Amino acid sequence: MKDRTNHKIIDCTIRDGGLVNNWDFSVEFVQYLYKCLNEAGVDYMEIGYKNSPKLLKGSESAGPWRFLDDDFVRDVIQNKLATKLSALVDIGRVDENDILPREKSPLDLIRVACYIHEIDKALELVQLFHDRGYETTLNIMALSNVKEGQLDEAFEMISDSVVDVVYIVDSYGSLMPNDIHCLVTKFRKHLQKKRIGAHMHNNLQLGFANTLEAANHGVELLDCSVYGMGRAAGNCPTELLLAQLKNVKYSVGPVLDMIENYMIPLREKEEWGYIIPYMITGMLDEHPRSAMAFRRSAAKDKVLQFYNMLTVPDVKG
């Protein structure tokens, strides 16, 4: 296995896992996770979204990690340890006035998620966060559906920007390790001055394998979540990355502690992981929303019916 000393692990359990349980994590849960991740040597914990509730209607019932408030975060994590804190924002959902200068905020890193056609708006936000002192990443979603020409144009804009890291995001969990290899090669060729990150989903049981493939080809920032918790099929599991990255700074024990005390009981109540409707949207390279709706229906285990709905013209209607 290649040298892994430049790798950084970003645990997204609260942010991406919040998409499963509407961010209904207790303060104790988040504090225990922070302690465990720090002991395990994890580099960053993504503690939620820094979107504005004013700009995202209908989310009033969501837990506090959906709309992070700096004072609240400082109360929760009173003693910051080696593990840094990260937040994600979406285009059009962030209020500039909510973003304090970094020295007044508990956050270290702000990541901007965008689709390929939003790169210009995303880079404006990146510039703002950069100017206020934060580390920044640009997370390009749904790359499996992006055409070659669109990507070339994006590379030019990104090269000229201040962003620190550019992410390959396999939003639909549809990419194979070979696809990851091709994408990483392309990103490294066109973005020689940027670091690269990878955020993989587990629809085809390839979340970990694709993250390893990315790491083996020079991707430095590796996203994951404890016990794989994340929307639909979930993410690359943090415990697998910790166990396999050959780096003395990481240890898996503290994350097993978190799994034992919090994740196994939570998985009894909430659902994520390798579940056939998510496998089907992954193989069809589609957003999992149809599968999520199907899992909420009485027919949730009628997997052949779901497959036919998405693939047979007559059933599709």
Added chain:
Amino acid sequence: MKDRTNHKIIDCTIRDGGLVNNWDFSVEFVQYLYKCLNEAGVDYMEIGYKNSPKLLKGSESAGPWRFLDDDFVRDVIQNKLATKLSALVDIGRVDENDILPREKSPLDLIRVACYIHEIDKALELVQLFHDRGYETTLNIMALSNVKEGQLDEAFEMISDSVVDVVYIVDSYGSLMPNDIHCLVTKFRKHLQKKRIGAHMHNNLQLGFANTLEAANHGVELLDCSVYGMGRAAGNCPTELLLAQLKNVKYSVGPVLDMIENYMIPLREKEEWGYIIPYMITGMLDEHPRSAMAFRRSAAKDKVLQFYNMLTVPDVKG
């Protein structure tokens, strides 16, 4: 993705899955599986073990797929379709007198599982099955624990034998895609006249990824099981292989039918898959028997305790 026209899929649901439920599959289950696998284009169905109950004491309670009887199999599969039938034998557990000439047997393929120090005995059995007209494979288990020198010696014996296919078996589910690439390269170099097979386990969520890696480097026979059913963490899922191998002869729908009607209800009663104690034996490159015992204990979800038992000298005791 590479050309896949030479690939053959061997579904091991009954044989390897039997290790989960003591081969307690109904005749209807096995008949429905055979119908579905045939419609899906799967090349072989491994319908059980052809060991002798006289040579394996204490297994009297096992279902009939543990000790296949040719007349029984012929009764179950009265109309053989395109999907061929396979059985596995273990060294020292097979009675030569049970092996009919192929033209009198419903079986097409007999596979011999062995550890590296049993290759000579395994090749004697292979010769016997070959002489009676069967296709044969040699399945070398626990390759992650085999030393270079042992393997070189084995390659010589295998090259001189009549065996058709030699299998790379990741018994402990501990190998990474890079390891698979190295092993496949070595096997192909030293066994140029043999075809290669791969049987992977899912302890580290790499069953499918490792099978793909093997397939991409020229491995032709690919083992799997429906919904991943197999001992401990289970196998590469058949449905993922069918969905991703770019070959018009395969279709995933019939296997989704099997999952909907039989596998999802069965998974409610029996346990296999990505379960942390199996992940731990995989990362430690150990047989899963300690994890299987732990999962039967009251402490089954105390995953940190289990990890410490296997890794901390004081706890190991």
